[in-house]
Amino acid sequence: MMQTESLLNCDLSFVRETIEKTAVDMILARSRVRPIAIVMSGSFARREETVLVQNGSATVIGDAELYAVFKTPSDTKPFLNIAHLLAEEIQQQLATREIHCPVSFGVPSCRILRCMPPHIMGFELRTTGKVLWGDYDILALIPPFGPKDIPKWDAWRSVANRMIEQLVYADALRSEGAGGVSKLLYSCLKIQLELATMVLHFLGAYQPTYQQRAEALKQLEKHSDHREFPWLSELTTRVEACTYFKLDPNKSSPYGEIFRGACPEVDQHRIVEEECLRVMELVRSVWVWGAERLLKCKLDESVDPLNIALRLARAQDWRWRLRGWLRLGLLEAGWRNSDFWFSVARLVNYGSPRFLTYGVAATLYFNWGGWLDIRSSMPDEAAQRAMRYFPFGRMRANEVTTWLEASRAVVSGWDRFLKTSWV
Incomplete structure (x- = not known):
């Protein structure tokens, strides 16, 4: 009782x-x-x-x-x-x-x-x-x-991890049932909170709790030049709403209605799709801004995300690249495997397994909206280009022909080799 x-x-x-x-x-x-x-x-x-x-x-x-x-x-x-x-x-x-x-x-x-x-x-x-x-x-x-x-790269990695988490449930909007849709919405909520962490860390205002980050972001938005951060107002509003729901999901809120199953399934799919696509555009703007900070150069937001991601992967310290490939070799017993050595020879100059995976994931994530439009072939073509840089030899890139297959391969590789490691 x-x-x-x-x-x-x-x-x-x-x-x-x-x-x-x-x-x-x-x-x-x-x-x-x-x-x-x-x-x-x-x-x-x-x-x-x-x-x-x-x-x-x-x-x-x-x-x-x-x-x-x-x-x-x-x-x-x-x-x-x-x-x-x-x-x-x-x-x-x-x-x-x-x-x-x-x-x-x-x-x-x-x-x-x-x-x-x-x-x-x-x-x-x-x-x-x-x-x-x-x-x-x-x-x-x-x-x-x-x-x-803490290196700025670490906050960048966290956003990349959240992109991959969204790919886990990417096909939920084409499937029946509300379970996958609510998990997709939660991953969408988390990537917004992670954007706040990245922005605050890059600007020297990082805080360790959600409530502190939401408040710090409000103060930053209040005292910043909106021409320098044109996306900051939207990010601040969204992070405040996400934090409100996260800390008290039992109060009335747009997110709460979905998680409580208070609207019909068809409406849930529509609302979550619209929300995820709006957030994806925000993520792209902040992601490019973060890349500019890491690379110390101006980037055109219209540039192919794969090209930006590969530049970031190449900018990683060579010692971290080497550690990543050595760890992958140990996990796959790669030194006995010719496919592994072929991957190393072909990809080591581009980056570590982790950052190459992030590059493939970013390409897939930013083409997600196109995949939802079943008339477009561009997401499949982008996936095939990106998978040339996929570092896990047992999942052959030339066997992947669609955006969804590539997404599943990235999630599988991340889950098996990268999720529990910092390297």
Whole structure:
């Protein structure tokens, strides 16, 4: 009875505490080697989680990001073997209490924390992470770098990752059912918030929480020359709306209507398509502006995104390029594979596997609107050009003939080789 009353009264502290306790109990029960700490990161740690309460149940839009920290790299291996299954078991246990929450795991060793290079994820983990169990000083192992120490490239990478997340659900607008459409809308919301992070970081005004970023963006818009940032007013308005929904999805809002299923399916598809295409145009303007900052030169917004992305990939430090190719070789046992060495010889001068993937993804993302118009052949042609730079040898570019096939290949490669790595 207490559970139902809590959910009906939108007592999010009950939801949060239940998720935390369930996760800790099940991690400790299933771990063959006991972690030295269990940490919550991301929105839940910052108390900025998005929880939709409806009909006596709570649905988390997003996920609960957990870290099981182990003393040595060898201690992480048994947990890595069960992490995926354990996440599913935690989700199932929460569902019995009417809490529907995806769970994801990071499994670092103390050495990983000590050697963490400056990046936004590490800064937010150290400054806003919440230790749920174990060594409550564990996050102090992360070096005390600040926003000024974080390369601008890192914020750029985050926007590129959000583009790929949208490609995951890109075909939802051509499919029946509302599940994929709501996930697409959420990824559309997240890329707008990520744009705010990039702009603020590039201009030296980065903040670690959504609420702080929305306020910082408003102040920036208030005191900036609109001729220099013609897109800033729209971005500020959109980020404010996204933040409003993210922090309280149970209040009335345009986003909330979609997630609550309050409008017919055909209207959902139309509204989400219009929203995604408008956001895509905004992303392009800010993306080109960011590229200009990184390349230190003026760019024409009408230039093929692939050409801009390849210039950015070439501008990456050669040591990061080399590390990326070496890591890919280890993951694919590439040194035994002639296809891998052919890819290295052909592509190493263009960039690292990660930044080449970002280039292909950007090309696909900015041609998404054309793909939705089934009469156009341009997206397929753009996809075929971009896939010449696709770095994963087992997914042969010459076998990809359509925009959708290319999108699926990029998502698969990113998920397999890049998603859990910083290199």
